[in-house]
Amino acid sequence: MNPDLEKLINLHRAESELKRLDSELAEVPRLRGELDERVAVDRGRLETARKDLETSQKSRRQHEAEVQDLETKRSKYKGQLMEVKTNKEYTAMLHEIETVEREIRSREDRILEExxxxxxxxxxxxxxxxxxxxxxxxxxxxxxxxxxxxxxxEKEHEQVAAERDRVAATIPEEELRLYQRVAKLRGSGMAEARDGMCQTCHVKLRPQMWVEIRQNETLFQCAACNRILYYEPPPPTVVIDP
Ligand SMILES: [Zn+2]
Structure with a gap:
C-alpha cells in the first residue's frame, strides 16, 4: 500500500474516532441534566407533602387557640350570668353562652378533622x-x-488527538492539505470504496478507477464528493480442514 495513503487512512480513522468521542462527551451534560431533573421532581413531591402537613398543623393550632379564646369568653359570660338583674338579661346571657359553646364544638370538630x-x-x-x-x-x-x-x-480523546497529530506530522504537505480541504468542506476527508462505489456518497466509480483503487497505490478522489478513496480488502477466509 502507498505509505501516504496508509497514513491518511490512519489520520481519517483518528479524526472519525475524535468525532465519536466528541458526540459521546456532549451526551454527558445532557444526561446529567436529565438526572438532576428526575431528582428535582421527587424532591418537589416530598416538599409538597411536608408543606401540606405543616399547613394542616398550623390550621389545627389556630383552631386550638380560638377554642381557648372562646372558653375564656364562656367563663366570663358564666360569671356575668350570676350578676344579671332581670330575666330578660339572664335569657340573653344564656343565649350568648349557647352561641359560644356552639362555636367551640364546631372548632373542636375541625381540630379532629385536622x-x-x-x-x-x-x-x-x-x-x-x-x-x-x-x-x-x-x-x-x-x-x-x-x-x-x-x-x-476525555482521556481517550487526549490520546487519540495526540495520535492524530503524530500521524498528521508524517504526511507530506500536499496530501495533508488535500485531505484537510475536503474534510473541512465535507465533514470527512476520506471514503471507503467498496462494491465499485464510494461508500459515503454512494456514487458509482468508473470501472478502471475501481480496479486501480483496489491496489491502494495511488490517491484517487471520488468524482462526486471529492473524498480521497481507499480500499479495504475483505478479511481472508479461514479454511478449516475437515
Ligand atoms: Zn463520494
Missing part, C-alpha cells in the same frame, strides 16, 4: 422521604458513573 388529616399526611411524608432517599441514592450512583465516563472519554 388531626386525622395530619395522620395521613405524616404517613405520606414518610413515604415520600423514603422514595426520595432511594431516588437520591440511585442518582448519586449514576452521577458518579457519568463523571467516570466523562473522565474516561
Amino acid at each position: 388531626m386525622e388529616k395530619a395522620e395521613t399526611l405524616t404517613q405520606e411524608v414518610a413515604r415520600e422521604e423514603e422514595a426520595f432517599r432511594s431516588v437520591e441514592k440511585v442518582a448519586k450512583g449514576e452521577a458518579a458513573e457519568l463523571d467516570a465516563r466523562k473522565a474516561r472519554l
Whole structure:
C-alpha cells in the first residue's frame, strides 16, 4: 500500500474516532441534566407533602387557640350570668353562652378533622422521604458513573488527538492539505470504496478507477464528493480442514 495513503487512512480513522468521542462527551451534560431533573421532581413531591402537613398543623393550632379564646369568653359570660338583674338579661346571657359553646364544638370538630388529616399526611411524608432517599441514592450512583465516563472519554480523546497529530506530522504537505480541504468542506476527508462505489456518497466509480483503487497505490478522489478513496480488502477466509 502507498505509505501516504496508509497514513491518511490512519489520520481519517483518528479524526472519525475524535468525532465519536466528541458526540459521546456532549451526551454527558445532557444526561446529567436529565438526572438532576428526575431528582428535582421527587424532591418537589416530598416538599409538597411536608408543606401540606405543616399547613394542616398550623390550621389545627389556630383552631386550638380560638377554642381557648372562646372558653375564656364562656367563663366570663358564666360569671356575668350570676350578676344579671332581670330575666330578660339572664335569657340573653344564656343565649350568648349557647352561641359560644356552639362555636367551640364546631372548632373542636375541625381540630379532629385536622388531626386525622395530619395522620395521613405524616404517613405520606414518610413515604415520600423514603422514595426520595432511594431516588437520591440511585442518582448519586449514576452521577458518579457519568463523571467516570466523562473522565474516561476525555482521556481517550487526549490520546487519540495526540495520535492524530503524530500521524498528521508524517504526511507530506500536499496530501495533508488535500485531505484537510475536503474534510473541512465535507465533514470527512476520506471514503471507503467498496462494491465499485464510494461508500459515503454512494456514487458509482468508473470501472478502471475501481480496479486501480483496489491496489491502494495511488490517491484517487471520488468524482462526486471529492473524498480521497481507499480500499479495504475483505478479511481472508479461514479454511478449516475437515
Ligand atoms: Zn463520494
